[in-house]
Amino acid sequence: MSGSSRGLGKSLATCFGRLGAKIVLSSHNIEELTEAEAELAGQGINVTAIRADVRSHDDCKALISGTVDRFGQIDVMVCNAGIDIIKPAHSYEEPEWDEIVDTNLRGYYYCAKFAAQAMLDQGGGSIIMTSSVASSLGIPGLTVYAASKGGVNQLTRTMAVEWANKGIRVNAVAPGFINNFMDGVHPNLDSPYQRRAMELTPMRRRGNLSEYFGPYIFLASPAASFVTGEILYVDGGYAAN
Template identity: 35%
Template sequence: MTDFPSFEIPGRTALVTGAARGIGRAIALTLANAGADVAIGLRDASADAGLTAEIEALGRRVLPLQMDMASPEQIRAAVDAVVERFGRLDILVNNAGIAPGNPAEHVTEADFDHTLAVNLKGTFFASQAAGRVMIRQGYGRIVNLGSQAGAVALPGEAVYCMTKAAIAHLTRCLAIEWGPHGITVNAVAPTFVETPGNADYLAEPANRAEVLERIAALHRLGEPMEVAGAVLFLVSPAASLVTGEVMLIDGGWTSR
């Protein structure tokens, strides 16, 4: 093998769920910048916050989609729409997720069911719908958004941690099952990142100080583009031999 590693993905079509803001938005823009056309899954397809225009400004085609990850029907319809519009689906990034903080003794059945519906059930059925397309193509790249919370315990986040641990193992299972079809399945597991979803928690000085202390090696929060860079690597030709892996992007948190 004499070719140098490539991180460009021209001619590919990607679907990024939960793309309206934060990490999902950064991933969508990063994949477009690397050459992919991008479908953006949104809980409200009319509220893309300018993302469509930003992707088009990069010279790529874009398709906003109504895609509530708690609805398998919307998931299947969104994947069908991608194939109808672009003719194929090469990359799926399962970014959408929720993290309602709640001490275990106060979790209701409704809380439990909704978190699993979005984080775990949604990830599985989006992977299934995309996987069926990728099996027909003989090619695909799936990246799941895990979390350091899948490897370490976060107080008040028992249900969230459970879903992210499950996603780590789902990633391995799908990698083994779909590898013979030319599909790789990996996950990235970030630490606390500066996003709207973390803003309220990190606005509390005590919470922010504790998080910075626990990010043991770098002592700083992550940025969405730092997660997007890892996703780009995993869907690029440079990572063609990488599958079934969960890449921690945690600034040293879990090495402590």
């Protein structure tokens, strides 16, 4: 699971681990990664941590090969590393564009690519992308993030079609506004941006991390054996509004 040293990723890893899954945590931040590994291990979870910057082709390759070396195969790959920078569309600098797209899109491709190679050898598996409600809606301030997540949706659909008869399912979960989704990225939850998001969410609240466990578990499990190429919105009705 990429991007799993904090926020949604760590919470998902903990949930999967408590259900008996063997977990490989990954992040570019070695300190956070080490702390997360110790936290999960302290709960009796079978966990290994592998540092990887998803923007690096070689790091992603090493992440998957390290997983296979440790556990013998890879059943589920959750592509979850993400970053956004909120600002007007006309003011992004080139390094900001590169950082967002390289993390949110290039990194997802790299992780899915190498995971699929392993899954093809073993006869199948499940790849789950973390997309966003911003992937299909116009949300001011999220231009580059939204573009990257739109790309994630198309990666999901195209890979799903290409690998469907190989036993590999590819789906995405598209969260709406979540408490602690990316810790520290949106510290001001009472900003005009956040208030507007609540106005457009029919349930009139942010999602809690625990409300995202079910969709990921479903897509990872045999219960979703005939589900591939889907973008599952978990957003309190935001995309439907």
